[in-house]
Amino acid sequence: MADYNRPLPLPTPETRHFWDGTKNGELRLQRCTACKESYFPPRPFCPNCGSRAVEVYKASGKATLYSYIINHRPRPDFGTEPHSIAVVTLAEGPRLMTNIVDCPQTPEALILDMPLEVTFEKASEDISLPKFRPAKG
């Protein structure tokens, strides 16, 4: 963590709960109490029905691999080897961008629809990033 030199997110008042969650080892989503829709990215109203009656909840952390690339362009801050940039579908429905970790960064190892689970990478005192790894068992 001491030498973490990648771009970091700067939370806003509307996203603070998400980043507080990842810091505490929780993936937090929001859901509308009127229409029950889960959504991402964070905002204090439901993008489906417009209601402001929304709640934050802890997501399961389970996901499947929706699509990805393996970046071969130079990104010294991500090391010297090619790395995945992926979009995953959470069990609760929303999708998010992430990296697939604890897994070879190859087409053979990264299979679409494979089950994944969230893990958190501490980047600074304030920020932990949600990453995903192959689900165990």
Next chain:
Amino acid sequence: MKRKSIAVVGAAETTELGKIPDTSQLMLHADAALNAMKDAGLTARDIDGIATAGDSPVEVAHYLGITPTWVDGTSVGGCSFMLHVRHAAAAINEGLCNTVLITHAESGRSRVGARRFSRDPASQAGQFEVPFGISGPPTIFTIPALRYMKQYGVTEEDLAHVAVVQREWAAQNPRATFRDPITVDDVLNSKMIAWPFRLLMCCLVTDGGGALILTSAERAKDFPQKPVYILGTGESCETPMLSQMEDFTSSKAFRVSGKKAFDEAGIKHGDVDHLMIYDAFAHLPVYGLEDLGFCDKGEGAAFIREGNTRPGGKLPLNTNGGGLSYMHSGMYGMYALQESIRQMRGIAPAQVPNAKISIAHGVGGMFAASGTIVFSNEAP
């Protein structure tokens, strides 16, 4: 808009395209604008509407000595110029202005007087995409393709065919950056950029610009060039973050914009003689063919592989060579429009014989926005 109520009466690209290290981005705007004004037989004093994207229309207007009564700075990426055409048509019909200049310029390669591209870490993408290592279009725009390939059984060879066919068109175009023929093997052996995308599946990075001048169809008859009429227009947008696209196998913005343009134009797909689909990467023409309704879902890649879009094919596509072979300075939509205009005037280097209807379809950002313009060269 009312069909054929507006016409393009001036169109030109910058004098040079490619590598232009001795000219600033602002001067590229002016170079394209001066060429377009000359094409139309006008001077800056005749222009009363201005639109550009990326840079400020205020800067372009002042630099050229234009005092507009209508200003449009819509900036939603590379299709912004399609949106400008649409907005300008509405503005002219509403009487807000008479003669509109739309410019694009980017010192994309040489970066002379070019804006720095950065994302605020507090923006949505800055928080939820940038931290995972995206660094520009090659590592963002490419992400949906693998899902598409799995869903429809499309291969890397299929994507390579897109680049091969467009090079066939570029070979006929003296202004194209890359003109030497390539094979599927050449594409598949080119440098890996972001698996499954290789270098020759990615657009160029060049310097250049283009400009258009629009006025009412009524006035258009008095201009030196053959008028090109606007038959239909569409625009839409979906998401500032690629990860939040509804469906990675189809662009909602493409579908909405395309349908609107077809409906306005009152045409069927079989009426279209010539098509431009903004090809930042090799999968874009495939998505475009399907989302515009030229092919069923999953059939766009085979349509290209089987030769339908190549020289002599039934639907000539990206006849300037496209962003993959012609040029791509950053916001390519302007060059797609320019090629449609050339085809409608009958002066394109790879002219489609007797083409009467042309469509230019653009993407903005990474599947973020879209604009579609249907042109006709037949007088109302």
